Amino acid sequence: MSLEGHRFGRWVLIERVNHPKYKMWHCKCDCGNEKDVNENNLKRGKSISCGCHRKEKLHKLKSVHNCEPRKLYNVWLAMRRRCYLETTRGYEHYGGRGIEVSEVWRHDFEAFRDWSLSNGYKEGLSIDRIDNDGNYSPENCRWVDRKTQNNNKRNVRKIEIKGATKTLAEWAQISGIKHNTLTSRLAYGWTNEELLTETEGKGTNGTTTKRKIKSKPASKVG
Ligand SMILES: [Zn+2]
Structure with missing residues (x-):
């Protein structure tokens, strides 16, 4: 069955073109452009227009925004x-x-x-x-x-601790405490002096533990 006259996207197949390697068709795009296109690309939907379709889409986006x-x-x-x-x-x-x-x-x-x-x-x-x-x-x-x-x-926030003024990032580097931890400590109202306090236990994020002294397990309190 010949594909002549068939439509793939905006392409209409005009006539077979001789090609040593591929099945090629001379096609005409809805916009008027003509080109030889590989039949496989047409069948697989790889080629749906001469390129005008994509250009229109992009142009639309550009003008809208x-x-x-x-x-x-x-x-x-x-x-x-x-x-x-x-x-x-x-x-x-x-x-x-x-x-x-x-x-x-x-x-x-x-x-x-x-x-x-x-x-x-x-x-x-x-x-x-x-x-x-x-x-x-x-x-x-x-x-x-x-x-x-x-x-x-x-204009990054600078913080004075024991007479030295540094950015939070610098304090994080010096102390080895995560920048994020320092930020949340500040947000929770820790004073500058408390900021670099080492807390016990691993994984401390500073938002919950502030005391240096171990507290009794909650279940035994009271
Ligand atoms: Zn076109």
């Missing part, structure tokens, strides 16, 4: 890599110290895109965490130019 989604998509990918891919350059400043991507963004580019487009995203701007110790989340992020971002990086 008035930006280049690809660039925004790359920002999203890079953000996730910084937080979750240990081999990424600079990982130690992000995932390495507990910075995460909010659940609403982590697996959902469209949520990130929609937030970005309604929160001042423009090409050339960078995504900036307002609290440098906080996560990538809609509440903690904004789009800024490079200068603002660098200023913000310089």
